[in-house]
Amino acid sequence: MAQLIVSDQVLAWFKNHGRHDLPWQQERTLYRVWLAEIMLQQTQVATVIPYYQKFLKHFPDLSSLALASLDDVLTLWAGLGYYTRARNLHKAAVVIQQQHGGCFPENFDDVLALPGIGRSTAGAILAQALGQRHAILDGNVKRVLCRYFAIEGWPGKKAVEKQLWREAEACTPHERLVDYTQAMMDLGATICKRSSPKCSACPLQAGCEAYATQRVAELPTRKTKKVLPxxxxxxxxxxxxxxxxxxxxxxxxxxxxxxxxxxxxxxxxxxxxxxxxxxxxxxxxxxxxxxxxxxxxxxxxxxxxxxxxxxxxxxxxxxxxxxxxxxxxxxxxxxxxxxxxxxxxxxxxxxxxx
DNA sequence: AACACGGGGGA
DNA sequence: TCCCCAGTGTT
Missing domain, CATH: 3.90.79.10 (Nucleoside Triphosphate Pyrophosphohydrolase)
Known part of the structure; x- marks a missing residue:
């Protein structure tokens, strides 16, 4: 039987079942994608959307954000939670003004160096805004990969995370990075959910090791709650x-x-x-x-x-x-x-x- | 009530 | 380098 290519399956699924009308998918500038990715950290799409639109209205571009007071930024952020994100966002805007001439950097290491941006977020921004080839590994993707490859061990452990990054890289296609990146996140959010995953609707079911061995419910391995003495x-x-x-x-x-x-x-x-x-x-x-x-x-x-x-x-x-x-x-x-x-x-x- | 979450910061 | 935290939504 023909080899199943993860990205092929996921991209085909995305065409009909993915999200294509999110606000940050309309005009994919680095600034807009960056703002979305920061807001989406630990926050669901439905919660983010109204904040995203309100925020963009007040700060339509990078320089308006950089020139704003932190207080104004925090005020617009109020209700979204995790206010460190807002502080880092503002700080990064200032850094970009000072060190990158007001243009959001297009080089991976430069993006990674900005406050509030780690490896996965940096990759997601550049892939979604510019189509650059970078793997992403947020919580959704971790769950998909842990199940698909039946990877044991808590994903927070360094060794496990290293393996996950390797698989993420290997699965990442060389084309259509914009769609693939969004597709993997959508798949994890809507199909390969933490509980009650919809395996019957999953484009990766045929190759999924956890599904084949009936370990979907057990994977990813949960964090070992520290054993009490x-x-x-x-x-x-x-x-x-x-x-x-x-x-x-x-x-x-x-x-x-x-x-x-x-x-x-x-x-x-x-x-x-x-x-x-x-x-x-x-x-x-x-x-x-x-x-x-x-x-x-x-x-x-x-x-x-x-x-x-x-x-x-x-x-x-x-x-x-x-x-x-x-x-x-x-x-x-x-x-x-x-x-x-x-x-x-x-x-x-x-x-x-x- | 336990768990999950991406990145920062401290050990 | 590794671990744990912050702060909130979900189950």
């Missing part, structure tokens, strides 16, 4: 003859600062020894429990609750600010952390009676 602790449910439970006040800062909590010990330590050392208690461990996980924003805490009965609580004097014995019906009125409340609630049911 796991800490472990043992919480002691120490009850006396009356069923009252021992609570400790936590330090004012840190986790559960100032709340009442169950005494905690290192899960690897011997419970009887610790109870004797810390409180002078001879204790009887009733049971050990499988425990459960409580997750904070920055770590998991695996909690093992251990049920303990002590016969001599009255004999032991404690600092009432730090330790209380709390009767079973009384715990609800105390400021408890959620896991501690859960544990106490769970064990209150089976609280031993004297």
């Amino acid at each position: 796991v800490k472990t602790t043992r919480m002691l449910i120490i009850t006396d003859e009356s069923g009252a439970v021992m609570l400790e006040k936590r330090p004012p800062t840190g986790i559960w600062g100032g709340l009442w909590s169950l005494p905690e010990i290192d899960p690897d330590e011997n419970i009887e020894n610790v109870c004797m050392q810390r409180w002078g208690y001879s204790v009887q461990v009733i049971e050990d429990n499988p425990g459960f996980r409580h997750t904070f924003s920055h770590y998991h805490l695996d909690i093992t609750p251990s049920r303990i009965i002590v016969g001599n609580s009255a004999n032991c004097v404690q600092d009432a600010d730090k330790v209380i014995w709390c009767a079973s019906g009384e715990t609800q009125s105390r400021a408890l952390s959620a896991p501690v409340a859960r544990i106490i609630d769970q064990y209150a049911q089976s609280s031993p009676k004297t």
